[in-house]
Amino acid sequence: MSINRFASGRFPVLLRKAPFYYSRAYLHETGVFKQNKETAEDSPEVLAKSSHLNSKPLDLSNKAPIKTAQNKIPLAHSKYESSKYELPKWKEALGELVIRAFRLDMDRVRAGPVAGSYYYKICKEQGLQYEDEPLSETAKYFYEDLKLPRTFSQWFQITILHEWMLFVRMRAMPFKYGRNYQQKLVDRTFSDIELRLFEEMKVNSGRIADQYLKDFNTQLRGAIFAYDEGFATDDSTLATAVWRNLFGGRKNIDMLHLESVVRYIHSQLYVLSRLSDREFATGKFKFVPPGVKVEKLTPKQEEELKSKAVSKYEALDKDPKTLPSERSRLSYTN
């Protein structure tokens, strides 16, 4: 086991100033998005709601609802991931010392807490639902507006759609870092699913759980391939991929729902494409809710955003007081 691997699991708390508590994504801070729901007359959610078709998907009676809220697997598995956890000062100092002494590559180490913890968390949250709990705002979009069935495998499909969008951005990072981020995100996904299968879905046979995991793995590969193909070619292909995966090949699909999801995907990718490597790698991204319209940036706004990021990170890099764990070699200008 390399030291990096060890460190990425062990020292996530050292980065607590970096990845964890960004209540708003960077672009959100600029007020480019209209957060106010009343003013958003045009968004993927509104688009999906505007349909007059009123299609009823096949009732494949949900035989496996997720209803065990008391056994719920929390978003944070370990105490180190909790937002309330405070690392003792001496441990923090020791950690910084180790990073400096061994010249640990923090961009590699950071993959664990950022991609494996924070980014997985935001992907998981999008479609998370329990039968006996009210739906969150984004979950309402998927389960009520798009009329998807409230099942475990549907949740998985929603999660991998979001993970794929992050993958697209991760590919644009320097290869060895991007690859590592992808690996951490996938690892965490499957360890979490395994836990959820046992605890929440009450699968009590390891063999059956393994079978499910293998099947989810196949689904993941198929979906990533299909979305990639759609992303690289045209929207028709992307829509077909969404139809096959997210909508499970539903016969009576509402085209407005497809259009809405295609729009949702492109707007998220747009936000991702405007973030620099440094911002993305330190976890300064969150998905734009489906009820919010993503406005396109004017060249002037884009310039403004860029210069803001550059001045921020230049100051951070120059500051001798910046802790070793906060340093990074990733570009902030792209």
Add this chain to the structure above:
Amino acid sequence: MSSSNAVKESAKKLVNLLEKYPKDRIPHLVSFKDIQIARFGRVAGLPNVDHEGNSIKQKKPSIDEIKSIINRTSGPLGLNKEMLTKIQNKIIDEKFTEESINEQFRALSCIMNNKFRNYYDVGDKLYKPAGNPHYYQRLIDAVDGKKKENLLTAMRTVLFGK
């Protein structure tokens, strides 16, 4: 009567648009284009035939094809035979109005015109990602069968990841 004629006309327009929908590059268990043409063709009162005049019903995947697709996964979750036949046999009773069909038409043409791809243009930053600039090109070449991976390039991918 006139309103039902209007629905038929709109559905015909929609079917015409669907005919122009690009074909899947690799065959899947279900084809979006075929299923939707059959669905709206019924509304438009068109005969349920493909371009060669064969009934679409015979174009259902054969047992062998279904088996091959199922066997690609070791534990076909929710894809057991019973469920498949259930889905295949269910003909959905839908009620369309002229308005709703026109909406479908508009949405589909937005998708086919790449409206949002062009509006939210992400540029070469994501289409030719810095970490792996030929990723998408290789993928598309492989799907189209233009460029086959040989043992050397395949080993390179396995060893170095790109």
